[in-house]
Amino acid sequence: MTNPAENRITVGELAARFLESCGVRAAFGVISIHNMPILDAFHRRQKIRFVSSRGEAGACNMADAYARVTGTLGAFVTSTGTGAGNAAGAMVEALTAGTPLLHLTGQIESPFLDRDLGYIHEHPAQLAMLQSVGKAAFRIRNAETALATLREAHRLAFTAPCGPVSIEIPIDIQKQLMDLPEDLHPLPVRPVQPEPGGVQALADRLAKAKRPMLWLGGGARGARGAVERFVKMGWGVVTTVQGRGIVPEDHPACLGSYNLQPPSEKLYQTCDAMLVVGSRLRSNETLSYKLKLPQPLYRIDANPLAHNRGYTSDYFVQGDAEATLNALADLLEGRMNVDTALVEDVQKARAQAAASLEDALGAYATLKNEVGAQLGKAIWWVRDITLSNSMWGNRAPVLDHPRAGVHALGGGIGQGLAMGIGTAVANAEHELGRRTVVLSGDGGFMLNVGELACAVQEKADFTLILMNDRRYGVIRNIQDDIYGSRHAYVDLHTPDFAAFCASLGVKHLLLEKPADTAAVLQQAAGLRGPVVVEVDMNAWGPFQAKFAGPILKKD
Template sequence: MTQASSPTRVTVGELAARFLEQCGVKAAFGVISIHNMPILDAFNTRQKIRFVSARGEAGACNMADAYARVTGVMGVCVTSTGTGAGNAAGALVEALTAGTPMLHLTGQIESDYLDRDLGFIHEAPAQLAMLQAVGKAAFRIRNPETALATLREAHRLAFTAPCGPVSIEIPIDIQAMLLDLPADLAPLFVAPVQAASSEVDALAAQLLTAKRPLLWLGGGARGARAAVERFVKMGWGVVTSVQGRGILAEDHPASLGSYNLQKPAEELYQSCDAMLVVGSRLRSNETLRYKLRLPKALYRIDANALAHNRGYNSDYFVQGDALATLNALADKLEGRMKVDAALAGDVKKARDQAAGMVDATLGAYAALKNGLATQAGKDLWWVRDITLSNSMWGNRAPMLDHPRAGVHALGGGIGQGLAMSIGTAIADTEHKLGRKTVALIGDGGFMLNVGELACAVQEKANIVMLVMNDSCYGVIKNIQDDIYGSRHCYVDLHTPDFAQFCASLKVTHFRLGEPAQTQDVLAKAFAASGPVVVEVDMKAWGPFAAKFAGPILKKD
């Protein structure tokens, strides 16, 4: 039984709630259970943190992940023990892949019965080991006296580069125990990694003579926009990974956007004499499995020392925070470089050519891409699931102007976009960010976690969901065409009548049956409030002009 808190004595559950408030958390996500009620009771009693009741722990974790990506504040997911914690595992892998600072609070059975192999209901053998395997770290709070220290350390680790999710399991009896309210509940300060000044000097010396330099920006550089703009003023060009989109507004003439794979981009790289990669892993699917030809002189800045020579060899590597290190480097270079004045024009030309090549693959779907850009403008959160349309165009368009505007399933798992869009919309509301959440989701991924649509309705989440309905796993079907002699198996999907399904949940639904309807339907969808499903009937629209059959590989 949970003991009543007082002004000076609080339960461990309330301590956790108060600590999260001090971290700036305004919303948390999860599923209530008998093994997390002291925490959620404190949320409800204090009314400082909005708790969003997801329909499953996987969805809750994806919501918390997206919330953190959009706000920069720690995402919080609360689950039950055993199966509940296990349900969150895949979403924790996604957060780990994306480097999202998150706290996963899960329950545990009573301490007296823990780890005794008694078959106690809701216990999962080696739960802590499982959580350590799918996150950055995992802890167990064993008594009230260590609760605050554990919470602080989890927060510190979550925000220490490379960032990631940290789990804490708290036995239900510990959650309900009382302790004196600490005078100071503030999280520990996480200092940015400071680059050695001698290393910055050495890097500056190597870059000083570059005439056609490029910055490649990844997700680790999302906080470095001000410093990036200093390099752009010096004449540098910018290209980004998908995770780094919007660090420099993508309509800036110096931005190649994330058109990093197309032939015009590679040709541009070969005309450049230096590339500085900042906060990016140069992932396989964005470098043609590390065979994309980058400039011969390749330099890197990363807060993670293990990034040196990973994927590509570095001519020089500096470990440091992106913003601080780029600013220090700019101090050494401003007014001293003589960058080729033609570079900016060459970047824009390469971008226009690459974008044209992408558009040529879309066929009728160019109307959807262009219609969305017209209707949404740049004031949107662009959330995407792993679906054919995202691979074809969503990872590169529409143009983004905010370093946190793009949210996508970086790890490649389907079915996460719906929940991520809910977390994004809640973040926008609670932090008063003023952007529209738009989600691009395939019908297969949509159905995987479709129960979260009920959560979206309950929470009045303002989302326009573009559900690309081809009644199959489109990418897999294309791979079967390409490699398996068009032997199609296990890819065709039975989908509901989405109009009737949405009506049963009181979700506004529009069917987009032909390209000519795009502007009218999108205008109505954006004018509506709450969750809106725009079902794009891909069977009526027809195929893309080109087939996408998995990540592009280098052709010798």
Template sequence: MSPTTTQTTATTRITVGELAVRFLEQCGVRAAFGVISIHNMPILDAFHVRQKIRFVSARGEAGACNMADSYARVSGTLGVCVTSTGTGCGNAAGAMVEAITAGTPMLHLTGQIESPFLDRDLGYIHEHPAQLAMLKAVGKDAFRIRNPETALATLREAVRLAQTPPCGPVSIEIPIDVQKMMLDLPADISPVAMAPVQPNLAAVDLLAERLAQAKRPLLWLGGGARGATEAVARFVKLGFAVVTSVQGRGIVAEDHPQTLGSYNLQKPAEQFYETVDAMLAVGTRLRSNETLNYKLKLPTRRFRIDANTLVENRGYETELFVHGDATLTLNALADRLEGRMSIDPQLTADVQAARQAAAALVDSTLGAYVKLKNTIGEVAGQNIWWVRDITLSNSMWGNRAPVLNHPRAGVHALGGGIGQGLAMGVGVAVANAEHQLGRKTLSLCGDGGFMLNVGELACAAQEKADVLFIVMNDSRYGVIKNIQDDIYGSRHAYVELHTPNFAQFCASLQVPHFKVSDPSNTADTLREALAIKGPAVLEIDMDAWGPFAVKFAGPPKKKD
């Protein structure tokens, strides 16, 4: 019998902390991430005693939250993060912003000080008087459990809300005395059944009538369509061309002849859009950095499907909007279009030509680094999880290469914050292991971002996370320096970084380290690094490799 459980003749008595853990088990959660503290020990003790959910001890709350985020993105299940109260909880705020930007379903459990002292601004140790307001600001919503009687209802509602489109992180703060309180184990602790958003079939009929006349139709797929691979395949079979946002990569395998992949804003892609007579955007916000600040010339006739009603006419106006789940709506639409389309036989060849031209344009900016881009694709293959931090290499090529063949294979810092790729790599590797997904995790990081949360490399070592960190080391914030060259007269301020000897640092953690100073050694070194089972670091010496052929100075914008 567990220390947190007392058996009686009629009922099982458990703590609120154990109730939370049992509920997460019912939600299908296999791993949770966090940092232990005096304000969450009843919850973590239940994880430890029950041994049904793997708990990963991050080195900081920001890293824990990023791990839970990336775990959810790859596994397709609920992410769970557990933090302390006050400053510990506040440490997770930036990672919460990333999760809500990415639309990640996540539950954040945090502590609070003892109930009698709450909301009184007494200067009680670990108190954050406005913690709940802060959590509401950085997430989708936030709740407080005030007593055992309302604990299950609050847990259910938080998870329901987190998993309701548009998905996002939801927080629950539980005062430490409430976590310890006892209650009878409820007979049913299952989560609320979630039903996908049913489309209005009359609207689907109308959309079908308009699309049926298209000769050169295009699907633009975003992250909201990642669960709709089979439905999307029906449109590919009909002859539709495809392009994706960075978040939608791999919904259609990126080596398919009918897809542009995520080469979505290069000039050849824009020229191709001019030949398209109908574009259907599904599960995407058509974000600023993928549309040249909404000035990218998209096809004139635009239609949209989304589970979030607020998306209608945001960024770009659309001729018709259908509110609904991507899979249900696309399948209903395909039912109405199959046998009716007459696609231009030249469309696929034009897609391939635009894709090749766009890829060549990107390659022309990379200089020696085209070798790294191509070698990763050739040596690592497609059976990978491709995690990226915000770094020059990701912005210039990692968001579009290597080729991905799985709708959840691409994980990146969508909100634009640096330093999240290391922890995200750990979360992805844990998801891969716990859900037996059978892929290798690669995480592309800059040296500046890597150092921001470098303590999580110790977490990776402790957890034996099977991830290869590719660290692009130029000993500076490269993109900021380029911006200073571009608009600040090359006044270089605060961008040069003192970085460690990564070989010695990795050795201190017993993490294998590899370094490539000569591009010709890339393939052999990469093969050796990929063979490691567990965490490893592959350092690219950018000072030795030299500069990119073109300077990247922030997200591309269309010139007026």
């Protein structure tokens, strides 16, 4: 006979089992007295790998990167009050990037909630805070509604535009017993299907175009097969930084993410149509909306609010990128007569933009080129906000996978190390077979440097290229450009990174001069676990050109 006790579980265990049913293989967080029923269930069941981060911000960044590279749900667990608050900045990043995350957090005992008693660990406005930094936030108030709340949170996280959803569960509710539900699966989230008449109208507008361009954003990452149909029709392709790799960046028709350089803008003026798919046309990729894009400009987006944002849409179709592009290709294949010179012109524009980038880098062009040559093409390219990323990391090395690029889209520093850990864990748990490479500056690295201990404990496999100039390089350049070279608050005291890494058991390689780049990166490629390659930028010297913040276009 079945023991009735075997069919009784806590709400904390329900949360763990629900994540399992969502396909989550690794979750991240910090254990505390206000989440122990959840984490105890992880531990007992051994179905989900739990990564103990050193801070809640790191946990969220790890889950964010995990979700980005796998295309599945990211999950992280925090404590209540300060613990949940620590994750706020990282949740803003996930919201900006449109990453589907589920954040489980604790709360104090239900009888004392919302009574302004000064109860230990209470954050009286925690739910409002979480709502402000995520897509939505819920409180589970009893066992009876727990599964419904989890399912709705998952549905919202995956409903376009995707984003992080928080659920706070008071500790007494986490411990509450309930019957094990027969079905724990999440609700299906179906792609937004375009209205056929709208697709037909868009096809009619595009059919006569001779030099059409596709502009692909992060919302099109699942549409590679559909995009390939347009490439076969002769279309040119350009991507945002978030859309890199949807078309392999060494494809002749791909401009890569050289989307705002003068040769690209000149190319756009020879085109007679642009179709923007899954992109918000963000300010720093459009010269603050002054980049001259081809006209007419058409848009496809699952979010209806994208219509006329930033740029006026000559026609807009709401729909999932893959479904809408496939429906559009069905109507255009065999109907278009695209100029065969377009692809050649795309190649020329890309070559000119890449050459200009190479000239701006000076000695650092060696590093850019050797990353691809020594670490391989099959990489996860994870970047923090740092001078080197702005100069070259956002456009090189060549990426060949729609999810290969992971970066701090919202512009916050200090998130790259944790994102690298999350990516490495995802690569291992999902057997994705790629190398994780992280690009970080010394200032950002120090912001969450404690997560390097987490990387050692988890045996996270990655190579971190640490660009050390002992300062906030971009800010210093802005001060040179605008503030009369008054270098206030930008010079940084940094540790002896070799000694610091040794104290943690992290492999450290020093790269003091460009001539050693190939050998050092080749050595790093042969090592396992976390590896730090420190580039001594003061020994290398300055870039050939100065980067002083996002490029602006003068009227």
